[in-house]
Amino acid sequence: MVEITPKTKINDLLNAYPQLEAFLMQLNPKYKKLKNPILRRTVAKIATLTQVAKIGGYETLDLVNRLRKEVGQPPLNETDIEESKEEEAPAWIQKEPKIVVDANKLLDEEKNPLAEVSRELKNLGSGEILLIESDFLPSPLIDTFKEQGYEVYARETNGKTFLTYIKK
Missing domain, CATH: 3.30.110.40 (TusA-like domain)
Structure with a gap:
């Protein structure tokens, strides 16, 4: 069993919980790109759930807890999540x-x-x-x-x- 956290790599998540692929695609059309074999072999191995949340426009805690709920893991608290601040345009x-x-x-x-x-x-x-x-x-x-x-x-x-x- 893989514990789902903001640092979990999308590839590890989907290998441990293949049913979450369909769940993610229902959650947001942008996640349909996970079907792309090139993306799965490359970017999915380095992308964390924090990054996946940003791609879909979600708060990290929200996405992580939705995934945790789907596989029966208890939710995380705000204190478990570090959100990055918006940087100023150079x-x-x-x-x-x-x-x-x-x-x-x-x-x-x-x-x-x-x-x-x-x-x-x-x-x-x-x-x-x-x-x-x-x-x-x-x-x-x-x-x-x-x-x-x-x-x-x-x-x-x-x-x-x-x-x-x-x-x-």
Whole structure:
């Protein structure tokens, strides 16, 4: 049995509780991307429930407790959850991006967004910007590129589109 927490990886969750895949897809249409085999083999292995909650527009505690209830685990308290605060937009995002990547198109073509963006970043010079457009917050990619030392900023534009800026 896997205890469901904000740090649980989506891949581990679905391996332990396969029935939660259908539950998640009913919860939010954005989670239908979990059916994509490329996404399941790549991003699902690094994405935590905190990141999955952001993608779906949920508070982490709410999503985690819904999943816990589905498998018979008791709910967590507010004190068990660390929410990140909204960061202020950096001035560098005003600069025209050198490369624009459509993450939804990549997923539709069964391509790996992490690999594609990594490849494109190699073509950027110092200080240049890559922009990822998507209908979801690509939290796992954001965290990965931050860990690699890139400056990253993401924002929602109209309730349907997320713009993620990566500065080399």
